[in-house]
Amino acid sequence: MTTTNTQPPPTKVPAQPRTSIGKFLVQGGTTIALIALVLFFFAMRPDVFLSFTNVRNILFQVSILAIIAGAQTVVMVVGDFDLSLAATSSLAGAVAASLMLGGVPTPVAILVALVVGLLIGIANGLLVAYLNLTAFVATLATMTSVIGLAYLVTEGTTLFNLPGDFTTLGQGRFLNIPLPVYIAIAISVILWAVLRFTTTGRKWYAVGGNAEVSRLSGVNVRRGRLLAFAVAGLISAIGGILLAARLGSASAVQGSDNLLFSVAAVFLGMTVIKSGQANLVGTMVGVAIIGVLSNGLNIIGVNSYVQQVVTGLIIIAAVTLSSLKTRER
Template sequence: MSTTTTNPGIEDPTGLRAVPRRSLGQQILSAGTILALLALVVFFFAMRPDVFLTFTNVRNILYQVSILAIIAVAQTVVMVVGDFDLSVAATSSLAGSVAGALLTGGSSVPVAILTALAVGLGIGLINGVLVAYLNLSAFVATLASMTSIIGGAYLVTEGTTLFNFPPAFTELGQGRLLAIPMPVYFATLIALAAWAVLRFTTLGRSWYAIGGNVEVARLSGISVRRSRLLAFTVAGLVAATGGVLLAARLGSASAVQGSDNLMFSVAAVFLGMTVIRSGAANLGGTIIGVAIIGVMSNGLNILGVNSYVQQVVTGIIIIAAVTLSSLKTRGR
């Protein structure tokens, strides 16, 4: 009597490959984030059907999360490589402050915007050098840079709130095209551009390879240091773009503007990591995470829940997302 054993991953005589089936629990886990988004939409619609899914409110949600989506894109790029950037929100604040200071000082709108973007690019470059070439921990390096950046923003604004910007600048954040706010278009374009880079370019594939296994990526001929440097540089530029648009949207700039976006961007990326089977950072999942945060915040505001409770809920969401991501990684 003989026993035949099928080895997963080895072709059998029929030419078919044995693929291990996923359990019901694993399938639910993979769809959990999307189901959570749908559940939130259904819940808030049931609570306030007269308000929640109206065109005006959906537009408000998109408007509210547009800047967060841009910051989350920056965070995603770095986390795809397997690193972490605590300075993205501070970089956006400094960029907005630089643009605001130049505008109130009489500079033209293009000069103010380009200078602010250059500041973000420079910060990302410095972070990349510290992490990729000086081998500092990304957490420690970006924590230190975050502290310095916040100090720099206070110096630029002199500890005050800057305002009275020219209409040509505020139009970028407050204008509308076909009844949709301009920041929504900018966020969409940035997200699509980042997705295209991650999905279709050699650089994007290099970032994913490094995030998967640094040593294997190095042995495959990928320039790990240069790729990590580029990831942080891109993140700095994208974060600065978000800061400029936030200043334009609010019509003001300060050193602490958008500081909550660090926490929310991390939550969005971790939520997105639960969407795909590998449990890796991915842009599509991040956008779903941003949508969850936006729907939750908007719904709680409609129901009259105060902001302190919202912070508690956000913390719980981060813990749940990290736990789910860890469970998916163990289940691979």
């Protein structure tokens, strides 16, 4: 006579993910840093920092950076990098200013400047996607050429006395908020929607995740990368045009700092989401950190050279956090 074991098999308890302070800081470090900076500068200057005037100033100061960082986000989503964005924005502003001073109507000058940015983006895309140059080398070469073109357009000087209907784009206000703030928000929302909800955005993320797998899945990788560079060039041109309108002048090196700041913003934003990918919402958080830090240091009277050191440390921290997030994937 045989007996059977009627005892039920032991129940497997699902493994609980371990949590740690370090993992929490890596996951939410960027957002925590932004909140900490706001609280710190508010504690230092409670009468000024969170006033409407100062918050408006912060938004105004970072509006152009937000546009350039949005352009950099698009390129980095597909796994590439664009060193020429700030130079492209400078050239676009210089082209628009030069044409207007030569008697060309403002709308036509702006349109030509936008086409210039688009063409530079297409050139970058062709070099990277179709000639298989690394993005770093291709855009470094493009940046050098574009800066030279900007000096030729401006003849090495700063262009002044721009038409009033043009400077209104950068200096005008609606509901006491500068127009560039609205434009930056609009561009950011459009980019977020494209990346989040469209087929193009999903293809860009697929290419950035694994280009070879995407190609085998039927995605036209080359065309996707070309389109990303073209969009980035166009958006950076918008930023350059707005910067020229805001300052009422244009030069060959105008807004050159936006390159490093945009890179830092994108890397900081990569830590906001679990996948560690470039994303528009995270980039805007990174832009906010840079804007709050710069404004706060100015308010408490920190030397501008010290601010440059702090900016460098921010970039190092951003890359480090992004690297740690990538290892977790």
